[in-house]
Amino acid sequence: MKKLVLLLTILALTFNVNKLQSKSVMKSLADIGDVVTEEIKVSGNCGMCKDRIEKAVKAIKGVDSASWDSKTKMLIVSYDKTIVKSEEIHQAIAAAGHDTEIAKASNKTYNKLHGCCKYRQ
Template identity: 35%
Template sequence: MKKITLILVMMISFVGLAQEKKSKKKEIVFKVNGNCEMCEKRIEKAAFSVKGVKDAQWHQDCQDVHVIIDERKCSADDVKKAIAVAGHDTDTFKATDEAYEELHGCCQYKRLPNTNDNEVKKH
């Protein structure tokens, strides 16, 4: 009987640890400049290019993106940098002028003076 109780306790502990490891998902929301549906596709594609991104949805009306990430695989800054490389300024990272200029004419949003000088370049 003691063996059975011990085995049950160990199994319950193992299941609890396994579930705890799975719960590293986090929703992040941050500003991303853009104008249209092409911007939406580009921003979301850039977010999904980061390993660990589970979902990404950019909202044109609010100029923000809602992203669900696995914190064990990536960070919010990883996603922001990928979006900036694609040509869209975020609240933390600014796209290079070259990346911005490569955007289609309708996608060239009004760039505001950014107090943040974190410019991200393609590698």
Template identity: 40%
Template sequence: MKQLTFLLLCVGMLFGASQASAQTADKSKGGPNAEVKESTFKVYGNCGMCKKRIETAAKELPGVSKANWDMDEKKLTVSYEDTPGALKQIKEKVASVGHDTDETRAKDKVYKALHGCCQYDRPNSN
């Protein structure tokens, strides 16, 4: 009986150690156990259509759980899995739908295709 108890205890410890190792691996690559970070940065736009477009673009990326663009402050707050390059990817995604950020400029062709009320005064450089 003691041998069976000892054997079950050993199996349980091995299983627990493998689970902890898997969780550590998930965190380093992103995934369900990655650390969630919140960042706020400048995003240019004007109206409710801009808000929807900006927030939708950000939330389309894997790992982004929240996106809220403040129309008055022209700032986007995002919650996302803190993986290498994640914030840069979010800014590039927002720029890809026509909205300049503090670091990424939208392509002229995409910006010019925005609805007239969405064409904000563009900053000189990013």
């Protein structure tokens, strides 16, 4: 019985930690119905990066708009949360060669980036 209580406590704690983490990742700016707007920090340098990042994100079904700023490195993306999850957007950005705070591009993908787009030191 004690073991069961301990197990349930661990499960409850784990669940709460997960909830807190996803809350901090999903910084919702304004929620209108099912469409949410989120700011995601994305590594990159230039206009080519901007095109690549925005193209990758806009290609996802459920994404309404995406705009990345090369100075602030922030991507502002609006999407229908019933169709696409924040994590999928992070994964698509990483697959295009750009790091976010929760998804990193593979070395293979990163190495294929144009010289001026290489943002890792």
